[in-house]
Amino acid sequence: MDTLAELFETHRPRLQAVARRILGAPAEAEDAVQDAWLRASRAGLDGVVNPGGWLTTIVARVALNMLESRKTRREDPIDDVVAEPVSPADPASAAVQDDEIGRALSVVLDELSPSERVAFVLHDLFAVPFGEIAAIIDRTPTTTRKLASRGRQRVQGAGIPDSDAGDRKDAVTAFLAAARGGDFATLLTILDPDVVLTSDAAAVLLGTPENLVGASAVGGVFNGRASAAIVSLVDGLPGAVWNVRGKPRAVLMFSVENGRITGIHAIGEVDSVDIEELPAS
Structure with missing residues (x-):
């Protein structure tokens, strides 16, 4: 049986990806993952059936708390300028376009409520079922579905391609x-x-x-x-x-x-x- 530390390191790339998509800031994402590790280590693995899902839930809840704190402080986005798309004629141009799409997505996500953002990111980007997301954001699955839908509509309304x-x-x-x-x-x-x-x-x-x-x-x-x-x-x-x-x-x-x-x-x-x-x- 893997130890908790081994399991956490195995899942760290996904946990960092989840935290970064939810928070939009690499430094905050690192903090969220570290906080998730501290919480997981205190709780232990006893009774955990799905370690990967459990760890994702922990980091998502930490990120949600950080979003709610950020909204309370009313912080402004670091950069609200969205560059025009670049034609991906070569790998370098494609990478630039991917980065610009990511920046544009981050700007739109900053306009969502914390619950909308978490619901949309976890479901549409990481294929987490609505029932599991509902437990994270303390909503019913039906409400969670509606929150993710609102997020999706905002993203689509901004013209960001769903690649x-x-x-x-x-x-x-x-x-x-x-x-x-x-x-x-x-x-x-x-x-x-x-x-x-x-x-x-x-x-x-x-x-x-x-x-x-x-x-x-x-x-x-x-x-x-x-x-x-x-x-x-x-x-x-x-x-x-x-x-x-x-x-x-x-x-x-x-x-x-x-x-x-x-x-x-x-x-x-x-x-x-x-x-x-x-x-x-």
């Missing part, structure tokens, strides 16, 4: 095809080297590991085993659904960055998410 939308569907489709075909080499190209797999308690009972990190380990779980899975919308995002006798038995939610899968969340409590047929392209 992950198409990437997520393409990545999920490619992932399932490679898994069905037992194409482990292709799985490794689709999965980020530091991809994280987490599972709720019901998914663990169905045989999914509660916590894995790394493309080889995660790819090995699904290699040759996804023949019954279909691409569907899970809480409004492209995911995978396993149906048994016409009823969903388990689902996967995916976080995707730059076309590669960075996180997979297995859910056995299918009643906690909304599942819809994915519209035809």
Whole structure:
């Protein structure tokens, strides 16, 4: 069994990414992750079924508190100037454009309430189910869905491209095809080297590991085993659904960055998410 310190270091990249997206400031994100470690170390792992989800919850709550404190102080954004997009004719230009999109997104997120911001970031960027986010922000799942929707509308209204939308569907489709075909080499190209797999308690009972990190380990779980899975919308995002006798038995939610899968969340409590047929392209 991994020690808490080992688990924390394994999940640190994702925790830092979550904190940075929520807070928008690298220094604050580092503080949030350090605070999360102190809280986790005091609490210990006893009774924790899903360490990755538990740590994400802790860092998200810390970041939410920091946002609320920031709003109380009424701090102004560091830079409210959004540069014009640059045509990505080469990798360097693409990197510049990605940075500008990130700055523009940060400006829009600064206009959201803390709860809206956390709900939108955790769901749309990190594919955390609404039921789990609701516990973090102390709202009902229905209200949490509405808060994330408001955030999404503000981002879309600002004209910021959702580069992950198409990437997520393409990545999920490619992932399932490679898994069905037992194409482990292709799985490794689709999965980020530091991809994280987490599972709720019901998914663990169905045989999914509660916590894995790394493309080889995660790819090995699904290699040759996804023949019954279909691409569907899970809480409004492209995911995978396993149906048994016409009823969903388990689902996967995916976080995707730059076309590669960075996180997979297995859910056995299918009643906690909304599942819809994915519209035809």
